[in-house]
Amino acid sequence: KQEVTQIPAALSVPEGENLVLNCSFTDSAxxxxxxxxxxxxxxxxxLLLIQSSQREQTSGRLNASLDKSSGRxxxxxxxxxxxxxxTYLCAVTGGFKTIFGAGTRLFVKA
Amino acid sequence: DTAxxxxxxxxxxQMGNDKSIKCEQNLGHxxxxxxxxxxxxxxKIMFSYNxxxxxxxxxxxxxxxxxxxxxxxxxxxxNSLELGDSAVYFCASGPRELTSGxxxxxxxxxxxxxxxL
Numbered sequence: 397k398q399e400v401t402q403i404p405a406a407l408s409v410p411e412g413e414n415l416v417l418n419c420s421f422t423d424s425a426x427x428x429x430x431x432x433x434x435x436x437x438x439x440x441x442x443l444l445l446i447q448s449s450q451r452e453q454t455s456g457r458l459n460a461s462l463d464k465s466s467g468r469x470x471x472x473x474x475x476x477x478x479x480x481x482x483t484y485l486c487a488v489t490g491g492f493k494t495i496f497g498a499g500t501r502l503f504v505k506a
Numbered sequence: 507d508t509a510x511x512x513x514x515x516x517x518x519x520q521m522g523n524d525k526s527i528k529c530e531q532n533l534g535h536x537x538x539x540x541x542x543x544x545x546x547x548x549x550k551i552m553f554s555y556n557x558x559x560x561x562x563x564x565x566x567x568x569x570x571x572x573x574x575x576x577x578x579x580x581x582x583x584x585n586s587l588e589l590g591d592s593a594v595y596f597c598a599s600g601p602r603e604l605t606s607g608x609x610x611x612x613x614x615x616x617x618x619x620x621x622x623l
Contacts (some may be wrong), residue, residue, distance in 0.1 A: 428610060439596060440614040447609060485549065487612070489604055492562050494539075494612065496549040 400488050403448040403495035409476055410505050417471040417489050417500045419486035424464045426490035431471050434483045436497070443471070445486075476504045509533070510615035512597050517620045519587055527582045527618045529597030537561075538580035539598040539612070540572060549596070553579050555602040587622045594619050 554562035597615040
């Protein structure tokens with residue numbers, strides 16, 4: 397049974413800092429891994445999707461990596477800004493379902 | 507705007523009532539989903555439909571009945587609402603069935619906050 401864990405659960409950093417969010421999963425038989433952002437009271441915004449055959453994806457200040465064999469993904473945020481404050485969720489798709497982690501709540505202080 | 511839309515955004519109702527949530531996507535996707543986000547913000551898949559056909563039905567009470575009249579719509583009907591049904595329900599869509607692999611990015615609607623009193 398796939399389990400997805402995100403560490404840390406919460407993170408507070410000063411503006412401008414580079415940071416890494418972690419996602420680990422127990423079953424490496426996945427099709428893809430997707431990172432989302434959720435603002436309070438809002439829906440989910442897709443940030444990056446990494447297919448199982450890929451090692452990383454980049455979009456602007458975001459870089460996501462995938463190491464399927466070790467069951468890990470990281471989301472790297474460069475030069476963080478207060479507008480990056482949100483909950484970041486990773487979702488792993490394998491078999492017939494998508495499993496979400498509990499999220500990392502990020503607060504970037506101005 | 508191309509997007510996944512849901513109505514209503516908020517739903518407040520009494521225990522025992524029946525209610526429906528509607529979802530529409532205009533992204534041309536083949537697959538649609540319903541997810542539930544509980545009070546601890548944990549997201550869990552409930553149903554998946556591909557081309558109007560039910561693919562996934564997680565351990566959801568049979569009081570929940572999804573209906574897909576066409577590829578672009580997936581509605582959720584809930585009978586005999588209970589206090590524990592209070593949550594945010596998200597509709598999502600993706601280009602293809604989960605098991606088909608390939609680039610299969612999921613896009614989410616804004617959510618429907620259901621409160622059962």
